[in-house]
Amino acid sequence: MDRMNRSQRLVLIMKLLSERPGELLPLSFFTERFGAAKSTISEDLALVKEALEADGSGRLRTHAGAAGGVQYWPLPSREEEHATLEELCRLLNDPGRILPGGFVYMTDLITHPHWSARIGAIMAARFIDAEPDVVLTVETKGIPLALMVARALGLPMVVARREGRVTEGPSVTLHYISGSRRIHTMTVGLRALQRGSRVLVVDDFMKAGATARAMVDVVGEMGCSVAGVGVFVATAVPEKKQVERYVSLLTLEQVDEVARTVRVVPADRMTKE
Amino acid sequence: MDRMNRSQRLVLIMKLLSERPGELLPLSFFTERFGAAKSTISEDLALVKEALEADGSGRLRTHAGAAGGVQYWPLPSREEEHATLEELCRLLNDPGRILPGGFVYMTDLITHPHWSARIGAIMAARFIDAEPDVVLTVETKGIPLALMVARALGLPMVVARREGRVTEGPSVTLHYISGSRRIHTMTVGLRALQRGSRVLVVDDFMKAGATARAMVDVVGEMGCSVAGVGVFVATAVPEKKQVERYVSLLTLEQVDEVARTVRVVPADRMTKE
Structure with missing residues (x-):
């Protein structure tokens, strides 16, 4: 590859950071790629950081020292989140979305990457400082959002299944009672979740919170701890959910x-009764 | 926001393009955001294009005229795809992945956004010229890959369910026989898939191809056409699948x-018998 000029390097550094959220990229990753000196790359990264700060979006963390490098997370600016x-x-406030039983159709939004990526980045910003590792x-329906949260944080995603599958290997299974008093099963592969992990629980929707509660419980059964519980939409009623703390x-x-x-x-503007 | 200099604009333009793959962004989107003239933004975009071409990755398409703007797709370079x-x-060639019945554990890879994003971008590159619109x-297990393909192309994703759900609204259901001679059900919400759509069918794994065949059939039943069928891993045997053409x-x-x-x-290096 020909040596790049500064404009080209800035464009490609931002591209690489965007494609590798959360990954610790050593300076050598860039020096080798662009045939540039460490000091040059450091200057480039300072310019990238300056641009992100001017925009108020994204987070670039520089790690000094021999094992150093940079990590980038595509967190939204306050304005982007609000908008x-x-x-x-x-x-969502379109009456055409009302389904029998008082459900609201939102599958089109959570499965469209345009929206799931934005929702995932907002959720990531809420939990990044809790330092989850999965x-x-x-x-x-939780999968598209959870994947996009995981993407923004640079973490693996684990999907609990409704029944065990040969393709998941041995698993831990638990039963729980949903808000509608039915017995449900949830199973998580032993290969998927390592003991001691800090787990961020994500789902698209919470009413009673029985499903989130079951995920919290399975996390405990697998020797892991809960870093947080985040849902896209929660109902105002019942006010008391089966998980104590959630966003x-x-x-x-x-x-x-x-x-x-x-x-x-927006949850921070809930009508006070 | 203060006016940005060129370095800052280049960084933020690449960031915005990376966050909005496939979206047609008018020049005014950038001029308003950066308080810069159209001619300035055009020069910036030419520099972005130059950088991408030097790297051999990504595709930036410029649309001229009043309704003009740019579209960006995060397609991998040949080297990235190969690597x-x-x-x-x-x-995958790790014996520790072998499961009973000759299955290979790959859930950790397809659910990790690091890999699903890369696989999705490679798949997107194979099908972008077929111009799918969903x-x-x-x-x-198909969901993480399909979402990342959809993300790279800037398209919505639709998930066929194994049974109808109140949250999906009215649906089209069909039955099919799997390779293991069991009857399965597949159902797609009528709200999710508009008549006349060009549909890209994506799945993680194909053996006999019965599931892909069922998706192709449901696409037809819903008045849509198939733009392509793409799977991450296909078995070498049986050589003849239930779908005629797939990647x-x-x-x-x-x-x-x-x-x-x-x-x-890699599928292009299949051992010839």
Whole structure:
């Protein structure tokens, strides 16, 4: 490869950082790639950091020393987070989304990478300082969000299954009672979750919190600890969930199947009764 | 926001492009964000394009005219693709991955965003010129790869379920016979897939191809057409699959549970018998 000039290096450094969130990249990764001196790359990285700070988005951490390098996380700016959550509320507050039983159709949003990536980055920002080392969700609808949270943090994702599969190897299984009083099964592969891991539990939706509770319990059964519980949308009622502490990005305050109204708001602006 | 200098703009333009793959971003998106003239942004974009071309990775398309703008796709360079597939084979060819029945454990790889993002980008490069407008997979293990393919192409993802759910709304359901002669059900929400869509079918693994065939069939039943079928790993045997045309990135040539050997190779280097 020809030697690159500064403009080219800045573009490609930002590209590489964006493609490898959370990874510790040594300076040699860049010097070899661009045929540039360490001092040159250090200057480039200082410019990248300056640009990110001017924009108020992303986090670049520089590690000094022999084992040093940089780590980047694509965290949103306050403005981006605010705009994303407001737009999601606007989209969700469409009566056409009301389904029988007072459910709200949101599959199109959580499965579209445009939205799941943004939601994942917002969730990542809420939990990065809790220093999780793996993201756990349960099939099926939690997966796109959990994957995008894991991506933004540079962590592996583990998917709890509803039943054991030969393709997952030996597993730990537990049973739990859902809010609708039915018995459910949850199983996590022993290969997937190492003892002692700090686990971030992620799901798309929480009502009673029985599923999140079961994930918290399976984490404990597997000798791991919970770094946090994050859900995209939680219902305002019941106020008391089966997990004590959780973060939700949006609150589903009310669905009226007859009047055809639905009200979803950012969780930090929940209507006080 | 203060006005940005060129270095800062180049960094932030590459960041924005990386975060919005496939989206058509008008020049005004950048001029407003950076308080810069259109001519300045055009020069910046020319520098970005030059850097990507020097690296041989990513695709930046410029659309001229009033409705113009740029679109970016994070496609890998030939070297990146080659290195990723070789490394995945190395990881998969570990006898410790052999499961009862000759299955190979690969859940850790396809659920880790480090790998699923790379696999997704490689798959995206294979199908971008087929111009799909939605990516379809089936729960559960196809989801991380399909989401990352969809992300790289800037398309929505649709997940076929094993049974209908109230949260998906009305759906189309079909039954099919798997390679192991069992009857399976597949259901796709009517809201999820619009008639006339060009659908890219993605899955993690193909043996007989019954699941991919069922996805192809459901696409037809819903008034859509197939833009392509892509799987991460296909078995060498049976050579004839239930779908006529598909792309696999890797080929599982052989698993021997007794001798404890497994052989996975890049699909373009399949051993000729």
